[in-house]
Amino acid sequence: MYKPRVLLAAAALILLLVLIVSHASSDAHIREQLRVKQQHADELSDYVQQLAVEATSFTDESLPTPAQLCTNNTLTLAIVVPFRRRDEHLQVFLPWMRRHLLTEHAVRTQEWSKGKADPLKKPICRFAKFVVVEQADNLPFNRNWLLNIGARYAHETYAADVVALHDVDTLPMDGVSYLTVPPLPLQLSAELDRIGFIPASPHHTGGVNLLQYAQLVSVNGFSNELDDSAEGKNFFKRLQSVGWLHNAKVMNRPPVGEGRFFTLSSRFHNTHSKTIYDDSGLVKSIKGWFSNPLEDVVGPMQADGLSNARSNLKELVEVSEDTVLLRVVPQ
Known part of the structure; x- marks a missing residue:
């Protein structure tokens, strides 16, 4: 006869094996669910890409710029787009955005004619340009640096008071407003289709941001050094540090x-983000992020950002009357 201890040990071993198999099966099931959901999201984005191409193929005329949209003031908007090897996206983005801006302007004009102007909303009356900043090398894609270069160019060249910092694969739906001065820096793209139009995590600042250029200067723009897995968190802390x-x-x-x-189809995502490792091989931007006090950001902020973003302009292309393309490489 087996001793009780042997039986208990055997039973425990069998239970452990069952749990391991069950856990592995559960993990496999979860992975399969995630794979199916991602496939559905990709298929939807492909469909949306096709619809967007068809919808914008009829209205591809550029805007006369600077476009004077009202006479209340001379506040000027520029839309800055970091870019590399996303031609399929850009071909949809530009006509879509032209249509959106004109529609928003028409709705606003109609509201004003009916005496419905909101006195708390300060209008932007001029549109300067779409400033597309292309990273013209094969180094890892550095979105932050491109945004710094593009925003500064838009301000210095077109006197842009307000900048929309805009991913090329992210398109607004009706109700999104670009033509009102944000009193505080604003993440416009708070609700994305890919996550069910649920507001993003509290610290997320990626996608599309609208802010006054002076506000961008006050936080020295974006870090030129962090990879994009931490760029948003760093920008959030910069805004937090100065009370924005x-x-x-x-x-x-x-x-x-x-x-x-x-968001447009991810099949056209050919960029690779900037990742920086320390001596131990860990990603510098991630390690210790949540334990870092705010003052750890404020110091480097003054030495890393808009003020020291350097580039060499390889080519300037007037794509259309309302769009300029800057091909740049690091200096």
């Missing part, structure tokens, strides 16, 4: 329903 957040723990966003965007 209405709620210090959450990124400023438009009211629910006014920050809805859809």
